[in-house]
Amino acid sequence: MSGSVTSIWRHPIKSHGRERLDRITMIPGHTMPGDRVWAVAHEASKADGSEWAPCANFSRGAKAPQLMAISAQLQGDSVTLSHPNRPDLSFEPDVHQDTFLDWVKPLMPADRAASARIVRAANRGMTDSDFPSISLCNMSSHRAVEQKLGRDLSIARWRGNIWFDGLPLWNEFDWIGRDIRIGEAVFHVRERITRCLATTANPETGERDADTLGALSSWDHQDFGVYAEVLEGGTIHTGDEVQVL
Missing domain, CATH: 2.40.33.20 (PK beta-barrel domain-like)
Structure with missing residues (x-):
């Protein structure tokens, strides 16, 4: 079968x-190549990208449901994000963190830890x-x-x-x-x-x-x-x- x-x-x-x-x-x-290359650590997280970290360290759909409506396109080191309530954003996560944080802030609940920085785990995607x-x-x-x-x-x-x-x-x-x-x-x-x-x-x-x-x-x-x-x-x-x- x-x-x-x-x-x-x-x-x-x-x-x-x-x-x-x-x-x-x-x-x-x-x-998978290109999968979970980056993760968004929140202000209470200790994740620095030096190694894999559990999902509780990151901004995620379980706590911020508006994140679930984002679609993405990866081209080289650049990502384009789309959301029904936000303008499209094309940026390099390793370089333009502030641009991304400004873009995503309206999608985050006020009663949750705010997104603080983008991290990138060495040699693997940040899967759960x-x-x-x-x-x-x-x-x-x-x-x-x-x-x-x-x-x-x-x-x-x-x-x-x-x-x-x-x-x-x-x-x-x-x-x-x-x-x-x-x-x-x-x-x-x-x-x-x-x-x-x-x-x-x-x-x-x-x-x-x-x-x-x-x-x-x-x-x-x-x-x-x-x-x-x-x-x-x-x-x-x-x-x-x-x-x-």
């Missing part, structure tokens, strides 16, 4: 925008896992959540990297400890992804409007998707086969 890739996504700045890709070349032991991970998400599981809530949902709520279809719902949870081939790349699936309030926000509006966590709880868990690490590098295209080895 196998599925196929339906879409590929990266998030250049953690929690600040998504970008859809037609293909990507994976590197063994690394996060303490190992360099790729997130794999199942369209069948997504449709089950939609059915439970009785409404259409954007897959952007889940901020996944590689989406696939053609396999049963929650089949991905059976992959823990197993290897998966997607296109030319091979992954080792390590753990399920426990979800947070970020998924309750609409990626078009930034407003909380769906009880995704309540829907997941009806299956006696709060998980969606799995984290995997890259064992063998190679290029992945939309439409490539997803095969359990």
